[in-house]
Amino acid sequence: xxxxxxxxLMKAAIVMAQILAIYNLLLWVRIIFSWFSxxxxxxxxxxIQYIQLIVDPYLNLxxxxxxxxxxxxxxxxxxxxxxxxxxxxxxxxxxxxxxxxLVLVIVLAINTxxxxxxxxxxxxxxxxxxxxxxxxxxxxxxxINLIHGIENIIGGFMNWIQKVFFFSKVVSDRTLIIASLVFxxxxxxVTRQAITYLxxxxxxx
Numbered sequence: 001x002x003x004x005x006x007x008x009l010m011k012a013a014i015v016m017a018q019i020l021a022i023y024n025l026l027l028w029v030r031i032i033f034s035w036f037s038x039x040x041x042x043x044x045x046x047x048i049q050y051i052q053l054i055v056d057p058y059l060n061l062x063x064x065x066x067x068x069x070x071x072x073x074x075x076x077x078x079x080x081x082x083x084x085x086x087x088x089x090x091x092x093x094x095x096x097x098x099x100x101x102l103v104l105v106i107v108l109a110i111n112t113x114x115x116x117x118x119x120x121x122x123x124x125x126x127x128x129x130x131x132x133x134x135x136x137x138x139x140x141x142x143x144i145n146l147i148h149g150i151e152n153i154i155g156g157f158m159n160w161i162q163k164v165f166f167f168s169k170v171v172s173d174r175t176l177i178i179a180s181l182v183f184x185x186x187x188x189x190v191t192r193q194a195i196t197y198l199x200x201x202x203x204x205x
Contacts, residue, residue, distance in 0.1 A: 086112045
């Protein structure tokens with residue numbers, strides 16, 4: 001490949017990365033407006049319908065990934081963002097340097113999956129556990145629905161914590177939630193350190 005061809009490819013990569021950045025923005029718009037889908041005027045909005053036509057086929061590629069779904073939560077869009085961001089990062093890297101190696105691709109993929117999928121998952125889980133713990137101390141008639149909603153999402157995780165650490169013994173909600181929260185934070189720290197070490201090792205190869 002001569003210098004001129006390489007320059008053309010680098011420019012094309014930058015353009016594609018910019019197109020993906022716009023597409024990424026449309027994904028966010030689609031997700032945000034889906035939260036308000038109960039409003040009929042939102043569903044009938046022409047702009048929203050056009051955005052759905054553009055981004056829904058891509059989002060639907062990830063809909064059958066069952067382990068990223070719970071009764072009330074769908075984390076598959078996070079994976080969709082992560083995959084798109086990996087491709088965008090690869091294009092930006094090639095557009096800036098004109099070089100691309102397998103190690104750099106792996107590093108970008110791991111780092112992006114951590115930033116867009118794994119870390120947000122830990123963050124959301126931690127926030128839900130903290131809210132559930134607060135509700136243990138401030139129970140009210142208005143909080144019952146919120147407690148029920150949170151337990152529909154993370155109840156399976158807390159049941160697993162009970163079976164593993166308490167051997168299915170009956171423990172208080174506070175104890176179980178605190179144990180779940182501590183476990184989540186520790187796993188997050190260990191996972192973050194492991195990924196940091198792995199990325200450092202790969203870059204030094």
